[in-house]
Amino acid sequence: MSMAEETAGTEASPWGEVTPDAARRLLLAAVEAFAERGYHATTTRDIAGRAGMSPAALYIHYKTKEELLHRISRIGHEKALDILRTAARAEGSPTERLAEAVSSFVRWHAGGRTTARVVQYELDSLGPEARAEILALRRQVDAEVRGIIEEGVASGEFDVPDVRGTTLAVLSLCIDVARWFNVDGPRTPEEVGTLYAGLVLRMVGAGEAAGAAQR
Amino acid sequence: MSMAEETAGTEASPWGEVTPDAARRLLLAAVEAFAERGYHATTTRDIAGRAGMSPAALYIHYKTKEELLHRISRIGHEKALDILRTAARAEGSPTERLAEAVSSFVRWHAGGRTTARVVQYELDSLGPEARAEILALRRQVDAEVRGIIEEGVASGEFDVPDVRGTTLAVLSLCIDVARWFNVDGPRTPEEVGTLYAGLVLRMVGAGEAAGAAQR
């Protein structure tokens, strides 16, 4: 009832694919609760209550509380991967594509902080098989960013001595936005995205070549 | 019994000041448990068991489970602040001091990943008053790093359009090391510290001035 405006601030929350309606409401309630208090501190009674249902209703749509987290995590990672893939496979130089990848990835983590928090920080609460599935998605995320950086190195635009380490650092920087970003703070997701894209280009040495060309 | 080698790998864990001995063993057990499973998923029975004591023994030394987390968090933040202060107030140019600050801060997060994880990621599990106290320490941490960057801008060594935002990004980058660093992984804390110091110097535009001077 109070979460109807969810579609407004966030960039088109990807929960549209979840059906039926009651299952989606429960998932949305779980995302909110997990983000606020963490998975283990959230009770099934709390989730059901936020969705306006009785505790037992949850188990009609999901086998366990963990299945809720698993579904949230998979959908979230797929969305994150989709964002990076779109940026990585767009037209343009590695510099342009890296900037777009970072800024859109950061925008997602800042704007959809609620979801991103759960997706990025509750991984350990999953069981072994579910975690393994999510880790495979993470490896694809890493490969996507590493690909852009490698292309930039190959083209001479970037100067990166340690590609794997720098990829790790870039992703780490973006992901941690979900931890500290505050919706009531002074910065919009767009501003943070722009700031971070600039910082990352410096990290890969993209400014130097551009600067040298200008001189 | 199995945690006697704690002093080996880690850089002189700061728990020496905690007395008596039983209280320190409980604190150490709590750090391990909180880092592995999170605060809410850890039971007092688990903590006491790791320390080789009965569940009731915990309440002789600590009023509640939360007091354990509070103590860990305060000691950890004080140690982190101490590390940054030492680097910030050393002799040398802003470039040298920023590099030393980042590399030592990162070494602490990687080497003492167990402690750092609890310190950096379980803040929300504290009550309002305890959290407020810790947040004050965090503001001092931020001010220390911002100070170095401001000096570098003033001296012309750095080129930083957004000092507050860049400070945030630098700290975020360092802190997130505690999330992904793996002791069994390919990198030592020293290597990550060196890598990150280089990346941060690029973020503040320190390479440019040096590069320009070399040309």
Added chain:
DNA sequence: GATCGCGCTAAGCGCCCGCTCACCCATCCC
């Protein structure tokens, strides 16, 4: 308009949580 099936609820099971309490046993002071 009776039947069926599905989404949902009320009630509650068994378990384990944080925490307490009555008591134990070394050590130390006199």
Added chain:
DNA sequence: GGGATGGGTGAGCGGGCGCTTAGCGCGATC
């Protein structure tokens, strides 16, 4: 040697947890 002190234990409390089950209301079907 007797008594106080303080770190420690075993048993257990009230309560809240994840999850189950019996049954209810209601729209679709014929």
